[in-house]
Amino acid sequence: NFFALNYETQIKPYLRFRELYERRGKPFDLDSKVNRFSARDFLDLQVLFLLANFSEVEKERDDFISGLVAKGRDFSVEEKSQLLRKARALIASVIPLLRKLEEEGKLEISTTPFYHPILPLLLDTDVARLSNPYRPLPAQKFSFPEDAREQVKRALDFVERLLGKRPIGMWPAEGAVSEDAVRLMGDLGVKWIATDEGILERSLESGLRSEGFPARELLRPYEFSGVTVFFRDRVLSDRIGFVYQRMNPEEAVRDFLEYLRALHEAYGGEELVVPVILDGENPWPYYPRGGVDFLRRLYSRIAESSFVDFSFFGDVGAEREVLSRVFPGSWIKQDFSTWIGCEEKNRAWEYLVKVRRELEGRMTPEAYSEVLAAEGSDWFWWYGGDHPSLFAREFDEIFRTHLIAAYRLSGLDHPLFLEKCIREEKFVSFRRYPAGPISPVLDGKVTDYFEWLSAGEIDLTQFYGAEEKHVESLLEALFFGYGDDRFYLRIDSRSSFKDLLEEGYGLRFYLCNPRGEFLISVKGHPGLRAELYRRDEGGFSRLAELEACCEKILELAVPTEHIGDDEQELYLVLEREGEAVERYPLSGFFAIPPRSEIEKEDWVL
Incomplete structure (x- = not known):
C-alpha cells in the first residue's frame, strides 16, 4: 500500500521514493519482493508515504514537514512518530473547521446515505431492469425500503450530531436515483439532491447538448415530489476531474471561465445554474502540487468575475421546473450495471x-x-x-x-x-467479444483489417493503474480466437514486440482446460521460438514447436489437437532475465469461452 499513489505527482518528485518504487517493480509476487527491502527501507517508505499525502499547504507552512521533504531519506523513528502526531492533529482539526466555516456562512454541509449504498437497489433491485433490460439480475430480488430509510436517517442524524446542524442536502451515493428514492429522501426532510445530466436527458427523453454546448434545460434546477433536483454539468465537472490536471493552472482556469462566459453570452445574461459536482477527493493526486495552484487561481478569478458567482445549493432561488418522471440510474452510464447484473x-x-x-x-x-x-x-x-x-x-x-x-x-x-x-479471480471483461472463426496470416503485423475482426480482445492496460493511479504496462492487448484446427493468440505492445524480444523480454502463456495444464513459451534469442509444454508429474514437458511470427505484434497458433477447444483459463507473464516483470491479470486468469460458444449462430455482440 505504500505505493498506492499517483506515480508522477506523489512518488516521482521524491528521489528516494522513486528508488524504492523501482526496486519493487510491478505489484505482483509481492511475497518474494518484500525481501528486497531492509528495515531502513521500510522506515523511509513509511515517512515518504506520509509526506506524499500531506497537502502542499501544510508543507509550505510547517517547518518540520518541509525539513523532512528537504532531507529526503534516512529518517529516524522519532521523526516518523512526530510526523504521525502532526497527521493525527490535522485530521482532528477537520470537524471543528467544518463547524466554524458553516457557522460563518462559508460552507454548506450535505451528506450521503450512511454506508454509501445504491439507494434505489435497496428499495428494489428490479429497478435495474428499467434502466438496462439486457443485464441478468439476481435470482432473488432485494427489497427492503426500511433499510434504505435507515441509511438516509443515520446519515442525517450523524451529521447533525457532529456539526450541530441537520443537513437539508444530499448527494445520493454515485448519483443513484429513482422516483421512490427521491420520495424517500424528501420524506426524511431532504430539501435538495443532485445527480448527473444524463439522468435529466433520460427523464426528459431529449438531448441536452449540441456540439458539446448545453441546452437551457440543463442550466436550471428541477423539482420532483417536493424535492429540488440539480443535474451536474458533466463537461465542466469532468474537466476538473480529468482534464485540467494536465494543463497549466492559469490556462485551466481560463478555460473554466471561458466556458461559463460563453453560456452567459449565449443566454443573454439571464441567471443560469451550473452545478459543478465531482468526487471531491479523487482528482487532486493527479494534479501537480495537489491542485493547490489551480484552486487558488480558480477561487480568486471567480471572486473577481463580474458574471460568475458561487452559491450554495440550498440558497439557489431560481424557479424550479417540475419533472413528471425521474429516470432510474446513476452518474455512471445512467444505469446500475456497475453494482448489479453480472x-x-x-x-x-x-x-x-x-x-x-x-x-x-x-x-x-x-x-x-x-x-x-x-x-x-x-x-x-x-x-x-x-x-x-x-x-x-x-x-x-x-x-x-x-x-x-x-x-x-x-x-x-x-x-x-x-x-x-x-470473487472467483476469473476475468471475463472483454473489450470485444469473439464473434466467430478467424484465419489470420501469421506475419507479425495486421495484414488486413478483417483478419482479427471476429477475435476476442482483452484490454491489458486495465490491470495497471487501479490502485497505483498510473499506467505503465508494456503490453496493451490480447486477441484470441479459433479457426480450422488452431487456437490463435495475438499480443499488441506499446512499442514493437520484436523490440521487446531483442531487449531480452520473453512471454509465457499459462493455459488450463479439461485436457490439462499447458505452457506456451515465447523467446526472441537467438531467434524467435514459440514452444508448447504440458505439465506432467515431473513438471512441464515439451510437446511441440509452434508457428509464430513477431514484428510490430506477436501472432502465434496452437494446434487444437494438443489443447482442445473447450473453455480455457489463461494468464500470461512478461519476463526478463528469468524474472517476471508483468502479469495479466494481476491474479487469477482470463476465462476464454469454448469454441462451441463462440461459433453459435445467435452469438450477441
Whole structure:
C-alpha cells in the first residue's frame, strides 16, 4: 500500500521514493519482493508515504514537514512518530473547521446515505431492469425500503450530531436515483439532491447538448415530489476531474471561465445554474502540487468575475421546473450495471438477501449495523471483471465478514455458504467479444483489417493503474480466437514486440482446460521460438514447436489437437532475465469461452 499513489505527482518528485518504487517493480509476487527491502527501507517508505499525502499547504507552512521533504531519506523513528502526531492533529482539526466555516456562512454541509449504498437497489433491485433490460439480475430480488430509510436517517442524524446542524442536502451515493428514492429522501426532510445530466436527458427523453454546448434545460434546477433536483454539468465537472490536471493552472482556469462566459453570452445574461459536482477527493493526486495552484487561481478569478458567482445549493432561488418522471440510474452510464447484473455482483446480492431475510426480526442493533454496512456500494463495485484490483480478495472477505458478524452478534451460527468466496479471480471483461472463426496470416503485423475482426480482445492496460493511479504496462492487448484446427493468440505492445524480444523480454502463456495444464513459451534469442509444454508429474514437458511470427505484434497458433477447444483459463507473464516483470491479470486468469460458444449462430455482440 505504500505505493498506492499517483506515480508522477506523489512518488516521482521524491528521489528516494522513486528508488524504492523501482526496486519493487510491478505489484505482483509481492511475497518474494518484500525481501528486497531492509528495515531502513521500510522506515523511509513509511515517512515518504506520509509526506506524499500531506497537502502542499501544510508543507509550505510547517517547518518540520518541509525539513523532512528537504532531507529526503534516512529518517529516524522519532521523526516518523512526530510526523504521525502532526497527521493525527490535522485530521482532528477537520470537524471543528467544518463547524466554524458553516457557522460563518462559508460552507454548506450535505451528506450521503450512511454506508454509501445504491439507494434505489435497496428499495428494489428490479429497478435495474428499467434502466438496462439486457443485464441478468439476481435470482432473488432485494427489497427492503426500511433499510434504505435507515441509511438516509443515520446519515442525517450523524451529521447533525457532529456539526450541530441537520443537513437539508444530499448527494445520493454515485448519483443513484429513482422516483421512490427521491420520495424517500424528501420524506426524511431532504430539501435538495443532485445527480448527473444524463439522468435529466433520460427523464426528459431529449438531448441536452449540441456540439458539446448545453441546452437551457440543463442550466436550471428541477423539482420532483417536493424535492429540488440539480443535474451536474458533466463537461465542466469532468474537466476538473480529468482534464485540467494536465494543463497549466492559469490556462485551466481560463478555460473554466471561458466556458461559463460563453453560456452567459449565449443566454443573454439571464441567471443560469451550473452545478459543478465531482468526487471531491479523487482528482487532486493527479494534479501537480495537489491542485493547490489551480484552486487558488480558480477561487480568486471567480471572486473577481463580474458574471460568475458561487452559491450554495440550498440558497439557489431560481424557479424550479417540475419533472413528471425521474429516470432510474446513476452518474455512471445512467444505469446500475456497475453494482448489479453480472455473475459475481448478483451472487453478492443473493448472499445479502438470504442473510437479510433469515435474520429478519432476530437481529440486535449491532447486528443490523453489520447488515447495513454490507449494503454499501463499494463491495459490489469490486465484484466482476470491470474493476480489477490488487485487493479484490480482501474486499470479498470483508463483505462476507460483515454478514458473518451479523449472525455472531445475534447469537446465531452463520450458514456455511458465507465461507465461500464470491470473487472467483476469473476475468471475463472483454473489450470485444469473439464473434466467430478467424484465419489470420501469421506475419507479425495486421495484414488486413478483417483478419482479427471476429477475435476476442482483452484490454491489458486495465490491470495497471487501479490502485497505483498510473499506467505503465508494456503490453496493451490480447486477441484470441479459433479457426480450422488452431487456437490463435495475438499480443499488441506499446512499442514493437520484436523490440521487446531483442531487449531480452520473453512471454509465457499459462493455459488450463479439461485436457490439462499447458505452457506456451515465447523467446526472441537467438531467434524467435514459440514452444508448447504440458505439465506432467515431473513438471512441464515439451510437446511441440509452434508457428509464430513477431514484428510490430506477436501472432502465434496452437494446434487444437494438443489443447482442445473447450473453455480455457489463461494468464500470461512478461519476463526478463528469468524474472517476471508483468502479469495479466494481476491474479487469477482470463476465462476464454469454448469454441462451441463462440461459433453459435445467435452469438450477441
